[in-house]
Amino acid sequence: MPYLRGRDIRRYGFNHEDLWLIFTRRGIDIEQYPFVKKYLGQLKEKLTPKNNGEKIGRKPGPYQWYEIQDSVAYYPSFREEKLVYAETMRIHKSDTSNFPRFGYDDQEYYCDKTTFIATGKNIKFLLGILNSKVGNYLIREYVTKLDTGGYMMQKVFLEKIPVIEPPFDEEVTISVEKILSVKKENPAADTSSLEAEIDQLVYRLYGLTEDEIAILEGS
Numbered sequence: 001m002p003y004l005r006g007r008d009i010r011r012y013g014f015n016h017e018d019l020w021l022i023f024t025r026r027g028i029d030i031e032q033y034p035f036v037k038k039y040l041g042q043l044k045e046k047l048t049p050k051n052n053g054e055k056i057g058r059k060p061g062p063y064q065w066y067e068i069q070d071s072v073a074y075y076p077s078f079r080e081e082k083l084v085y086a087e088t089m090r091i092h093k094s095d096t097s098n099f100p101r102f103g104y105d106d107q108e109y110y111c112d113k114t115t116f117i118a119t120g121k122n123i124k125f126l127l128g129i130l131n132s133k134v135g136n137y138l139i140r141e142y143v144t145k146l147d148t149g150g151y152m153m154q155k156v157f158l159e160k161i162p163v164i165e166p167p168f169d170e171e172v173t174i175s176v177e178k179i180l181s182v183k184k185e186n187p188a189a190d191t192s193s194l195e196a197e198i199d200q201l202v203y204r205l206y207g208l209t210e211d212e213i214a215i216l217e218g219s
Contacts, residue, residue, distance in 0.1 A: 001078075002107070006086030006114035011131055012176070012191065013183045014084060014103040021110050023068070025075060030066050040066050081106045083118040083127055088150040089139075100139050102130045104180055116153060124180070128172040129163055131195070132202040133216045138162070164205050172201050 003021040008014045022036055030037045040047060048065040050057040058069055084103040091099040104127050111117055118126070129135050143157040166173070175198045179191045203213050 001110045004084060004105075004109050004111045004115055006088065006112070009084055009086050009101050009103045009115065010187065011098060011101050011195075012104055012127065012179050013187050014105065014109070015187060016109070023075070023110060024066050026063060026067050026071050028067065030064070037066060077117060077119050078110045079108045080119045081123050083123060083130075084109070084111060085116055085118075085153055087114055087116055087153055088146065089153050090148075090150040100130060100136055102127055102135075104176075116155070122166050122173070124173045124176045125166045125170060126163060128176040128198045129202060130161075131198070133199045134202045134206055134208075135161075137216055167205070172198055172205070175201065 001021045001023050002016060003019040004014055004016065005019070008017060022040070024030065024033075024036065024040070044065055045056050046058070048054070048057045049059065049061050049063060049069075051060045061069060063069060082105055084105050085101065089100055104124070105117075130139070138161045139151060142160045143151045143153060145151055175194055179194050179198075182189045182191055182194070203216075208216070
């Protein structure tokens with residue numbers, strides 16, 4: 001499977017470094033993947049569970065030598081439309097406009113432990129809110145900042161962020177889809193004008209005053 005790390009995540013997308021993951025989940029039919037079986041077979045003794053007191057092998061358990069040790073019940077979520085973001089998000093002094101960085105994936109990428117994902121309804125709308133200037137402000141307010149300067153993007157903090165319900169005439173999602181289309185053609189494309197449009201839409205949704213908008217624009 002294609003594989004992402006926290007450092008690969010960009011605003012509205014990601015930078016895939018051509019990394020791939022062998023995910024031999026519980027119950028997989030390894031015979032359908034002869035090259036994977038042959039590759040893992042080189043380490044069969046070390047991969048075999050020590051169910052009979054062997055000195056070499058992995059922890060005891062009801063799994064085959066080629067399977068992962070633990071049952072990962074949530075793995076189907078990686079195949080869904082999802083937000084992707086790093087568990088620690090930093091503001092780079094050289095480019096403060098590149099914060100926050102929530103990416104989007106609908107191509108079934110898997111992520112490592114330095115990355116979080118979010119699935120569910122209205123994913124593109126949520127993406128626009130979190131990547132907006134309002135999202136920037138809310139993250140600074142609700143997410144714990146580490147001594148190293150990064151923000152700890154854990155669920156316990158993010159779920160406190162007040163995200164408004166999407167309206168019936170959903171313009172944020174339409175603008176986000178335009179950005180995603182541009183990024184699909186060219187991940188490095190400048191979408192600042194479209195992002196500015198989203199900022200204005202989000203200001204209206206949250207009912208901000210001119211003075212409040214000026215503060216956010218100035219920051």
